[in-house]
Amino acid sequence: MLKRFVIIFLFISAGGFSFAQVRPKLFKILKVQKNQTPQLNVAPSSNGIDDIIAIGDTIWLGTDNGPSLSTDGGNTWRNFGGTSDFGSEGTSAIGYDKGVFWVATAHTSEINSEQIQVGSGLHYTTDDGNTWVNIPQPTDSSNDSSLVYGVNNGVDYPKIQALPVTVPQENVTYDIAFTPGTIWITSWASGLRKSTDMGKTWQRVLLPSDSLNEINPNEQLNFSLRPKVGTVGNNNHLCFSVVAVNDSTLYVGTADGINKSTDGGISWVKFNHQNQTNSISGNFVVAMAYNIVNNSIWAATWQAEDQNETNGVSFSTDGGATWKTSLLGENVHNFGFKGEDVICPSDNGEFRTDNNGLTWILPTSITQYKNRTPDFTLHANTFYSAASSGNIVWLGSGNGLAKLDETNGQMWKGNWTIYFASQPLKSATEAYAYPNPFSPRVDQNIYFKYSTGGTTQNVTIRIFDFGMNYVRTIIQNQPRNLSLDSKPDPATWNGKDDKGNYVTNGVYFYRIDVGSSKPVYGKIIVIQ
Numbered sequence: 001m002l003k004r005f006v007i008i009f010l011f012i013s014a015g016g017f018s019f020a021q022v023r024p025k026l027f028k029i030l031k032v033q034k035n036q037t038p039q040l041n042v043a044p045s046s047n048g049i050d051d052i053i054a055i056g057d058t059i060w061l062g063t064d065n066g067p068s069l070s071t072d073g074g075n076t077w078r079n080f081g082g083t084s085d086f087g088s089e090g091t092s093a094i095g096y097d098k099g100v101f102w103v104a105t106a107h108t109s110e111i112n113s114e115q116i117q118v119g120s121g122l123h124y125t126t127d128d129g130n131t132w133v134n135i136p137q138p139t140d141s142s143n144d145s146s147l148v149y150g151v152n153n154g155v156d157y158p159k160i161q162a163l164p165v166t167v168p169q170e171n172v173t174y175d176i177a178f179t180p181g182t183i184w185i186t187s188w189a190s191g192l193r194k195s196t197d198m199g200k201t202w203q204r205v206l207l208p209s210d211s212l213n214e215i216n217p218n219e220q221l222n223f224s225l226r227p228k229v230g231t232v233g234n235n236n237h238l239c240f241s242v243v244a245v246n247d248s249t250l251y252v253g254t255a256d257g258i259n260k261s262t263d264g265g266i267s268w269v270k271f272n273h274q275n276q277t278n279s280i281s282g283n284f285v286v287a288m289a290y291n292i293v294n295n296s297i298w299a300a301t302w303q304a305e306d307q308n309e310t311n312g313v314s315f316s317t318d319g320g321a322t323w324k325t326s327l328l329g330e331n332v333h334n335f336g337f338k339g340e341d342v343i344c345p346s347d348n349g350e351f352r353t354d355n356n357g358l359t360w361i362l363p364t365s366i367t368q369y370k371n372r373t374p375d376f377t378l379h380a381n382t383f384y385s386a387a388s389s390g391n392i393v394w395l396g397s398g399n400g401l402a403k404l405d406e407t408n409g410q411m412w413k414g415n416w417t418i419y420f421a422s423q424p425l426k427s428a429t430e431a432y433a434y435p436n437p438f439s440p441r442v443d444q445n446i447y448f449k450y451s452t453g454g455t456t457q458n459v460t461i462r463i464f465d466f467g468m469n470y471v472r473t474i475i476q477n478q479p480r481n482l483s484l485d486s487k488p489d490p491a492t493w494n495g496k497d498d499k500g501n502y503v504t505n506g507v508y509f510y511r512i513d514v515g516s517s518k519p520v521y522g523k524i525i526v527i528q
Contacts, residue, residue, distance in 0.1 A: 041077045041078070043077060043401075043419040043421050044063055044077050044079060044401060044419060045065045045068060045079035045081045045082070045421055046063035046064040046068075046081065047064075047397075047398065047399050047400045047420060047421050047434075048064030048384075049062075049385055049396025049398075049400070050063060050064070050091055050092075050384050051091070051094050051334065051385045051396070052386065052387040052394045052396050053387060054387040054389035054392070055096065057070075057071060057073040057389075058070070059394065060094055060101055061094075061396070062092075062094040062385075063090075065088070066080045066083070066089060066090070066103075066105070067091055067094065067101075069101075069128060069129055071128065074403050074417065077419075085123060085132040086105060086123070089105035089120050090107060092104045092105060092106040092173055092174055093173050093174050093175050094176070095175075095177065095183075097178035097183075102124045102176050102183070103124070104123075104172075104174075104176065104185070105121060105122075105123065116169050116170065117172045118168050118169050118171075118172070119137035119187060120137060121134060121135050121136050121137045122134075122135040122137070122138075122173060122176075122185070122199055124198070124199070133198070135199040135200075137172075137173070138185070138187065139166055139167060139168065139171065139190070140162075140164035140166055142164055143164070144162065144164040145161065145164055146161055146162055147162050147206065147225065149206050149217060150219070151218060151219070152217075152220060157220045157221075160206060160223075160224065161224040161225070162204060163233075165189060165190045170189045171190040172187060172188050173187045174186055174239075174240050174241065175241045175287075177242040177244040177250065179244045179248065179250070179264065180247050181196055183195045183199065184205075184242050184244065184250065184265070186242045186252060188227075190239075191205070191207070191225070191237050191239050192204070192205040192207060192239045192242065192265075204225065205265050206268075207252065207268055207270075208269075209223035209237075210228075210235055210236050212270070213270045213275050214268060214269040216266075216268075228255070234256070235254065235256035235283070235304065235305075236254045236256035239254050240253050240255070240287070241253035241285055241288040243288045243297070245297070248263055249261065250264075251290075251299075251320070252268075253285025253286065253287070253288050254285060255283065255285075255304055256270070256272055256283050256304070257270050257275075257280065258272070258299060258320065259271075260319070260320050269320075271320050271323070273301075273304075273308070274306065276322070278322040278323050278324070280323050281301045281303075281309065281310045281312040281313070281314050282301040282302045282309035283301070283304035283306070284303065284304045285300065285301055285302075286300045286302055286333065287299065287333060287334045287335060288300070291337045291340070291342065293337065293340050296315055296316065297316050297320065298313065298314075298335050298342060299315070300333060300334070300335070301314040310329065311329060312325050312326060312328040312329065312330060312332070313327045324356070326353075326360070327344060327346070327357070327360065330344075330347065332346045332351075333384045334384055335386070336385070336393075336394075338388035340354060341353065341411070342356075343388075343393070343395075344360075344386075345384050345385055345386050345395070345397075346383065347381065347382045349363070349381060349383060350362065350383045350386060352411060354411065361411060366378040366380075366395070366402050367418075368416050368417055368418045369416075376418050376420065377418075377490050378397065378400050378418050378420075379399060379444065379447075380397035380399040380445070381444050382397060382398055383395055383396065384396055384398065391405060391409070392404065392405055398444075399444065400418060400419060400421070402416055402417070402418050403417040403418075404417075420487050420488065422487065422488055424485040425484040425485075428451040428452070428484070428517075429518075431448065431450035431451075431520045431522050432448075432449050432522060433446050433449070433510060433522055433524050434447050434488065436523075436524055436525060437524075437525040437526070437527045438525065438526055438527070439527050439528060440495025440503075441502070445493065445494055446495070446524065447488035447489065447492055448474070448488055448489045448491070448493075448510065449488040450512050451486070451514075452482045452514050452515070453514075454481065456479050456480070456481045457480060457481075457517075458480075458514075458515060459478055459479075459480040459489070459512065459513065459514050460477055460478075460513040461475050461489070461491065461510060461511070462474065462510065463493060465503070465508055466508065471497050473498075474492070474493050474510075475489070475491045480514075495526060502528065505527055505528055506525075507523060507525055508524045508525075509522065509523055509524070510523075
């Protein structure tokens with residue numbers, strides 16, 4: 001489930017409606033060459049790792065450049081971005097059910113000078129990606145303006161009025177869940193939907209309005225199914241996350257709280273910050289997960305419209321009757337479990353607890369060693385995903401993927417392996433910096449890819465502004481041994497000058513001196 005959220009206000013027209021709300025991250029549009037058959041690689045094709053599913057040695061990733069798969073514990077990867085099935089689409093959600101892997105994709109498109117998210121469909125494979133079934137993004141016809149719900153069937157009482165979502169703009173699937181014979185998706189303004197025929201057809205699922213805390217099919221209802229537009233509509237019909245606990249119990253996270261059904265999505269009760277004494281911290285529920293070890297439900301609950309709400313983590317061990325909160329003030333994006341341990345990827349690292357949130361521990365350093373010497377460090381503060389399988393813990397960031405083989409169950413202790421996507425250089429006289437353009441407060445660090453010809457050389461890397469005025473020295477006369485296909489230099493630039501201040505927007509240059517060879521120059525575009 002993709003959980004990169006930023007605050008962006010917009011006005012979009014889609015199928016006769018418009019809305020201004022908080023919405024998730026913009027998907028990068030990548031220009032990639034299409035290949036019919038994915039080749040085996042040593043790393044995923046993207047460093048933006050938005051979601052992870054780990055089942056033994058089988059690892060599925062949702063990345064900024066489509067899904068990636070390893071069936072040998074991360075030794076090799078098959079990358080599906082750039083293939084005829086996925087093109088340059090980003091991954092917005094992934095799911096796995098009884099041997100079937102699902103992925104939802106999306107991209108951004110500029111409309112009226114705004115970067116707008118566009119859902120591009122769902123895909124599933126039953127044979128580890130050898131073949132894919134591709135499904136268009138679910139939409140409504142313009143005539144889908146009502147639905148039957150219990151006694152609201154047009155005979156006993158009027159049908160429920162519904163605003164048709166006829167376009168894929170702002171209709172992006174952010175989460176996928178499964179009950180026997182049914183697939184559930186949450187797609188932002190398109191709400192909660194289900195399919196009982198492997199995605200051939202989809203049904204809209206009714207949730208309570210903002211003013212109701214529960215609904216059941218035996219009561220007359222007089223509200224409409226529509227996302228909130230200004231002061232009209234319902235935040236509870238803007239859906240982010242969905243979790244299936246058993247054959248009939250579902251939790252759905254929206255912009256107005258958490259909705260629970262125990263009868264397969266027919267009746268619902270809503271939990272939010274305002275309607276319980278021991279409540280969730282905030283009503284924007286951007287991620288949820290269920291820990292089967294201790295039957296606890298976890299939610300990333302961000303502040304919505306009420307100033308008394310707070311970003312943080314909310315969890316319940318009694319099915320939502322009461323909630324406890326932790327990590328208040330943190331922007332948590334997702335969840336992973338290792339036994340009873342809970343891992344919370346956030347803007348400030350991978351928080352982990354083994355005592356239900358009483359204390360949280362971050363890894364001290366994510367560094368891969370080679371012959372007891374530091375080989376590569378994952379420089380990232382913001383993480384988006386986590387998973388585990390046996391003693392292995394997987395962590396996904398915007399700057400790469402990390403694998404930890406924990407020693408004797410010791411938290412954050414063991415051997416790290418770091419996977420970093422970078423293109424091999426064509427010659428030792430070439431270099432590039434990644435990501436570029438570079439946003440220091442989002443990307444956090446920029447990496448430098450160059451070669452020392454496969455021999456140990458002293459290297460100096462310096463940054464200059466557009467006028468070639470000195471800004472900062474990254475490393476000076478440090479020994480490096482890098483080949484054309486090595487990882488980037490472990491030294492990075494965080495977008496700050498020698499005084500510790502972030503540089504202003506603009507064009508900057510880097511100079512790389514390798515031994516006595518001619519310096520190599522490159523350009524960096526900084527966008528705050």
